[in-house]
Amino acid sequence: MGKRFIFSKVLMFIVLITIIVAPPINQRKVSAETTDFYDISSSYWASTEINYLSSLSIIGGYEDLKGYFFAPEKTLTRAEAAKMVMSAKKEKPALLSKTRFPDVSEKHWAAGWIEKAVQLNIFDGNPDGTFAPDESLTRGQMTKILVKAFGLTVENQQNEPFVDVYINDEFRPYISTLYQLGIASGYGDRFNSKQNIKRSEFAVFLTRTLNPSYRKKPATSNQSTQKTIPAASTKTARVTTDVLNVRSGPSTNDEVIGQLSLGSVVNIYSLNGNWAEIFYKNGVGYISTSYISTYSGTSEFTQTTNNALKNQVIVLDAGHGGKDPGTTENGMYEKDITLNVIELLEKKVKAAGAKVILTRNSDTFPTLDERVKIANQNGADIFVSVHVNSGSSSATGTETFYDSSKNPQSEEGKKLAAEIQKQIVSLLKMKDRGVKNERYQVITYTKMPSVLVELGFVTNSEDAKKLADQRELYAEAIYNGILAYYNKK
Numbered sequence: 001m002g003k004r005f006i007f008s009k010v011l012m013f014i015v016l017i018t019i020i021v022a023p024p025i026n027q028r029k030v031s032a033e034t035t036d037f038y039d040i041s042s043s044y045w046a047s048t049e050i051n052y053l054s055s056l057s058i059i060g061g062y063e064d065l066k067g068y069f070f071a072p073e074k075t076l077t078r079a080e081a082a083k084m085v086m087s088a089k090k091e092k093p094a095l096l097s098k099t100r101f102p103d104v105s106e107k108h109w110a111a112g113w114i115e116k117a118v119q120l121n122i123f124d125g126n127p128d129g130t131f132a133p134d135e136s137l138t139r140g141q142m143t144k145i146l147v148k149a150f151g152l153t154v155e156n157q158q159n160e161p162f163v164d165v166y167i168n169d170e171f172r173p174y175i176s177t178l179y180q181l182g183i184a185s186g187y188g189d190r191f192n193s194k195q196n197i198k199r200s201e202f203a204v205f206l207t208r209t210l211n212p213s214y215r216k217k218p219a220t221s222n223q224s225t226q227k228t229i230p231a232a233s234t235k236t237a238r239v240t241t242d243v244l245n246v247r248s249g250p251s252t253n254d255e256v257i258g259q260l261s262l263g264s265v266v267n268i269y270s271l272n273g274n275w276a277e278i279f280y281k282n283g284v285g286y287i288s289t290s291y292i293s294t295y296s297g298t299s300e301f302t303q304t305t306n307n308a309l310k311n312q313v314i315v316l317d318a319g320h321g322g323k324d325p326g327t328t329e330n331g332m333y334e335k336d337i338t339l340n341v342i343e344l345l346e347k348k349v350k351a352a353g354a355k356v357i358l359t360r361n362s363d364t365f366p367t368l369d370e371r372v373k374i375a376n377q378n379g380a381d382i383f384v385s386v387h388v389n390s391g392s393s394s395a396t397g398t399e400t401f402y403d404s405s406k407n408p409q410s411e412e413g414k415k416l417a418a419e420i421q422k423q424i425v426s427l428l429k430m431k432d433r434g435v436k437n438e439r440y441q442v443i444t445y446t447k448m449p450s451v452l453v454e455l456g457f458v459t460n461s462e463d464a465k466k467l468a469d470q471r472e473l474y475a476e477a478i479y480n481g482i483l484a485y486y487n488k489k
């Protein structure tokens, strides 16, 4: 038997196996009249895109006794994605007798598609050398694949609005690109990179990639710094500095007609550059937008009025977590209060244009050393840790710590602590226990201005009520403190 004979036998074997084992998915050739899947009604959110790709034979469905169906809610496997992307690029499967991945046999229905996608440098294998063809594709992986497959580019790969996409996220440039091009969106302010992508979602994003007329322009651009608020809808803001001048016009050359104190609430009539027009003493006055923040969570407004935090890297640390509940009293766990306040704070800081890194975003327990590393390794500009106190039932109030023993930025840390302390005391009417110099691991061994805030005493009935009901206000107070600190730099 010559080599040629063996080769032709192997080839026949592959062809035969492909016919036998290939699932119906992605295999059906459809004509324009028969693109409808029985599980995709015309009102289904992705029906237009699914039918578009089906009419181009880029996607197929499954078949059962009732006919063809698409299974839009099913997650997409990596093998399916490889075939869809290769089909969309009008590529043919690579011919191969031996695959490069130990977990992709030559008999795998998508082996040729996977090989082609890897040859074109569109898909990577895993670091351990496997490909995991039947595992689900994540939303993060999807962004990288679409960007690489179709050579998508944008000017600024840092521009994206998602609170869960961190500055060092490997998918961030790809998420930013797809977001700006109107191809991929998130879920509100989150992108959920690690979530498996559904077949429907992938169909929509692939359609928008191929045909720009399907794209959806991002709702808000966080590049905008001078968005005008319609006169009809007034916004409420809070003063974040000790004394804020109110002027007769939108410039520092205009006459000072009055002053507002820390924590004052004002109605904003309109924005004019860096000046806000406010209702003041039955007339109109102007205040600098650098010293006001939003009131009651209108984050879009925060974002457009304060530039001091732009591009700052801020590490937020929710104390305790996981196996370590912290202090517990009256059914309240310190770890839950701190996480909740940190999440509310994260939104505000991110909306102001900073890059936020959380030491934890769920009920987990990073060690103190790990928290320090997260801050140091990401080159954080400031570090804010949130805790809750306990003591006798009469002990009450807020205290904020910085460290001067080892922290090289302790003078700055002290200033930051003072601003945050002042805001919490003012907004939540807390007893002022003061700013204190103390060794706590997370503020001692971090290398940037670092503070640890004890919001109040869970063991005191008045403090406990605020800790239960006023978390949004705590977050706002800390945010205002950070803002005030930056504005004085």
Ligand SMILES: [Zn+2]
Residues within 6 Å of the ligand: 319, 320, 326, 327, 334, 387, 388
């Ligand atoms: Zn604690």
